[in-house]
Amino acid sequence: MIGYVLRRVAGALLVLFGLSVIVYALFYLAPRDPAVLTCGKGCTPERLAQVHAAMGLDESPVAQYGHFLQGLVAGRDFPAGPDVRHCPAPCLGYSFETDQPVTKLLADRLPVSASLAIGAEILSLAIGIGAGLLSGLRRFRFLDRVVNGLILAGYAVPVFLIGLFLLLLFCVRLQWLPFPQYVPLTTDPLAWAQNLLLPWTALAVIQSAGYARLTRAGVQQTLAEDYVRTARAYGLPERRIIRSRALRGALVPLVTLTAIDLAAIMASAVLTETMFGLPGVGQLLVGAVNQIDLPVVVGVTLLTGFLVVVANAIADLLYAAIDPRVQIR
Amino acid sequence: MTLLRRLFDDRAFATGAVIAGIMILIAVFAPLLTKLAGQDPTTFHNELLDSARGGVPIGRFGGISGEHWLGVEPGTGRDLFARVVYGARVSLGVALSALALQLLIGVGVGVAAGLGGRYADAALSRLTDLTLAFPSLVLAIALLAIVPQNWPRPLLLAVVIALLQWGGTARITRGETLSLKTRDYVAAAQVSGAGPWRVARREILPGLAAPVLTYAALVLPSNMITEAGLSFLGVGVRPPTPSWGQMLSSATTWFRADPMYVFLPGGLLFLTLLAFMLVANGVRRVIDPRQSEVLR
Numbered sequence: 001m002i003g004y005v006l007r008r009v010a011g012a013l014l015v016l017f018g019l020s021v022i023v024y025a026l027f028y029l030a031p032r033d034p035a036v037l038t039c040g041k042g043c044t045p046e047r048l049a050q051v052h053a054a055m056g057l058d059e060s061p062v063a064q065y066g067h068f069l070q071g072l073v074a075g076r077d078f079p080a081g082p083d084v085r086h087c088p089a090p091c092l093g094y095s096f097e098t099d100q101p102v103t104k105l106l107a108d109r110l111p112v113s114a115s116l117a118i119g120a121e122i123l124s125l126a127i128g129i130g131a132g133l134l135s136g137l138r139r140f141r142f143l144d145r146v147v148n149g150l151i152l153a154g155y156a157v158p159v160f161l162i163g164l165f166l167l168l169l170f171c172v173r174l175q176w177l178p179f180p181q182y183v184p185l186t187t188d189p190l191a192w193a194q195n196l197l198l199p200w201t202a203l204a205v206i207q208s209a210g211y212a213r214l215t216r217a218g219v220q221q222t223l224a225e226d227y228v229r230t231a232r233a234y235g236l237p238e239r240r241i242i243r244s245r246a247l248r249g250a251l252v253p254l255v256t257l258t259a260i261d262l263a264a265i266m267a268s269a270v271l272t273e274t275m276f277g278l279p280g281v282g283q284l285l286v287g288a289v290n291q292i293d294l295p296v297v298v299g300v301t302l303l304t305g306f307l308v309v310v311a312n313a314i315a316d317l318l319y320a321a322i323d324p325r326v327q328i329r
Numbered sequence: 330m331t332l333l334r335r336l337f338d339d340r341a342f343a344t345g346a347v348i349a350g351i352m353i354l355i356a357v358f359a360p361l362l363t364k365l366a367g368q369d370p371t372t373f374h375n376e377l378l379d380s381a382r383g384g385v386p387i388g389r390f391g392g393i394s395g396e397h398w399l400g401v402e403p404g405t406g407r408d409l410f411a412r413v414v415y416g417a418r419v420s421l422g423v424a425l426s427a428l429a430l431q432l433l434i435g436v437g438v439g440v441a442a443g444l445g446g447r448y449a450d451a452a453l454s455r456l457t458d459l460t461l462a463f464p465s466l467v468l469a470i471a472l473l474a475i476v477p478q479n480w481p482r483p484l485l486l487a488v489v490i491a492l493l494q495w496g497g498t499a500r501i502t503r504g505e506t507l508s509l510k511t512r513d514y515v516a517a518a519q520v521s522g523a524g525p526w527r528v529a530r531r532e533i534l535p536g537l538a539a540p541v542l543t544y545a546a547l548v549l550p551s552n553m554i555t556e557a558g559l560s561f562l563g564v565g566v567r568p569p570t571p572s573w574g575q576m577l578s579s580a581t582t583w584f585r586a587d588p589m590y591v592f593l594p595g596g597l598l599f600l601t602l603l604a605f606m607l608v609a610n611g612v613r614r615v616i617d618p619r620q621s622e623v624l625r
Binding site for chain 2: 011014015018019022023026027152155156157158160161164165167168172267268270271274275285286289290292297300301304305308309312
């Protein structure tokens, strides 16, 4: 078990390392110099050299990457005019654009993306498991069709299309909801949920159908198992059979899918955030990319990569922990 | 031909195939169609806009008229029929070329991993896992934003999508190759002295056609979604080249004043994606009946 965990961690670190190298390399291949942007109009060669030094761009790419890694693990010092400012670990550097620490920018934005992802996941699970149980236990033809239609929609419709449609319906035509505007959970929980309702729904439309299908298949499969027949033969009430036998069997695959999907939402949150104007990590990326704000882009990419990798590893471990048939090698 | 007949016996597949076919025709004959309408996608028509209301098209339903069959774009007055038709070109063109590249890379890597020795397999499989673990949308945004603006965007989009999303194809190809490898006819070819190259080409590739094409049918709409998403975010094709995703993005600022402008690119994108999904599902049902559970 320990060996397995260690190997997973090593693999995850490898993915993150590859990711950071790729993003770093990309920006060195880019034909644009971020220092020129920062320096602005009327930039003298001396001033440009200063900006280069302050940004750490006067070193070789490999040396810069080395410093970046060092900052991540142990923190590093940046020259700032005559002084030196210390950036504690995990240091992702300072934004070229706003000069704020990237870790702070990310920490400011992460609650928004997390609210979006976790809320959407809970809503998707609630709808998906509910619909899946209903159609698995009772065989409503109508519900089957709704679930099938949703599955198709989930595959065939981009989230921003659903988002646009929801906005048009609920904010413009019916005017049931105001246009979403992010309110932190700590400020006003009710306003927080109200403003995130449409983004959550948009994501749930896409995701819940998959859960419904999985639950339906799981319930039908477990109800046909021998141990359920045994329980029936012993005269256990049907309600208890469903609750203690069928449900558990059906929900195992959902656990792993949930972890993976949470990461997937975070990785593609940029679309939902742009659609609904939520100031999350994804929006930070879009803004940074247009300004060639290298530290921010690297930070966002690494953070999303980190979340995806961790979620995948957790999914694998959970799967092994829940289902005794899975052998860890 | 029984395969085709079985496919078209499925009403969902037939509907999807017809719509997808029409979309492909529209994309191919886009210049002809716009010429027929007497319009082009880039001419501004300021006289058709209501400047008092911020540039919304004059007339009902986004300014539909005999000249402008689907109305004009708010803010610029460009002909929407022409833009939508050319947008089909971008959407399908990018998705199809990306698919071709994905198949090339994915099948190449997959077959090499399946037929190669233990170390080649391990290395290629790890590489595949690596690309599957990347947050590809985030990377695509970063990549597309830094390449020079004057590079041909549609081609670039196709290359970026393909480079970031070939992992699934490779994984499926590897699995199929591993199972094909144990077949008697492959062993027979190897025993009679066929080299690995010949085995791959003559014995393995034909057997891969069905499973890989079934998977590819699903990848195509997913590529369209990616293209639309990247253009929606403003890192896809550049104006004045029209694309559905880009139109949807500008529609977000107009949809209160001119809902027609949302429904046109949105509806077309939805219809096309749905059509290709139905096709993919139909193909899968015929080729692999066990997995036809997605839709019934």
